Amino acid sequence: MPSPERRQQLLFEAARLGRTDMIDPLLKAGADINAYDERGFTPVILAAYNGQLATVDALIGKGADACRxxxxxxxxxxxxxxxxxxxxxxxxxxxxxxxxxxxxHAGQTALMMASLFNRRAQVDLLLAAGADRTIEDAAGRSAGSVAAGQGNAAMAERVKG
Known part of the structure; x- marks a missing residue:
């Protein structure tokens, strides 16, 4: 049996690589589903960032904090x-x-990031879920001003508060 540290590392790798089949055995062996890796990411963040939908779903289903x-x-x-x-x-x-x-920590929201990167579908999802168009980050920018700063007038108008 691998050491506790190795089991935890394997969970991070499974999340990143979409090895959903490894989640349950690693959790049963004592890996922490909400732990941070050496870069400060959780298994859910690693799976999400690497496009592993089934793994994100499995982690949440096993009790991972999707909000951490x-x-x-x-x-x-x-x-x-x-x-x-x-x-x-x-x-x-x-x-x-x-x-x-x-x-x-900079006061930014997911709506600001979706606006910044011109993610129209996500902007629509976030707005439908109640995202606040008027929130400003630590620099005083709203989602609309972030989009405008990228020269994206259409997105700025879409998220205008």
């Missing part, structure tokens, strides 16, 4: 998929019941 932000910047899995453009995972994370207006 990363350790260093406070970014949630929802924010990560806005960057990566993983629309199906974005929808699944919203169903997990996390605060749609959660902020990272």
């Amino acid at each position: 932000p990363d350790r260093d910047q406070g970014n949630s899995a929802q924010m990560g998929v806005a960057f990566k453009g993983e629309d199906a995972i974005a929808a699944r994370l919203l169903k997990a019941g996390c605060d749609v207006n959660a902020r990272n």
Whole structure:
């Protein structure tokens, strides 16, 4: 049997690689479903960021905290998929019941990130889930001003508060 540290590392690798089949055995062997890896990411964040929808679903189904932000910047899995453009995972994370207006350490929300990266489907999902268009980050920017700053007038109008 691998050491506790190795079992935990294997859970992080399983999440990142979409090895859903390894989750249950590793949890039964004592791996922590909500632990942070050396970079400050949880298994849910790793799976979401790497486009592993089935693994995200399995982790949440086994009790993972889909809302737990990363350790260093406070970014949630929802924010990560806005960057990566993983629309199906974005929808699944919203169903997990996390605060749609959660902020990272810079005061940014998933709506701001989706607007920044022109993720129209995610913007629509977030707005339908109640995302607040008027929230400003620590620099005083809203989702609309973030989009406008990228020269994306159509997105700025879409999320205008």
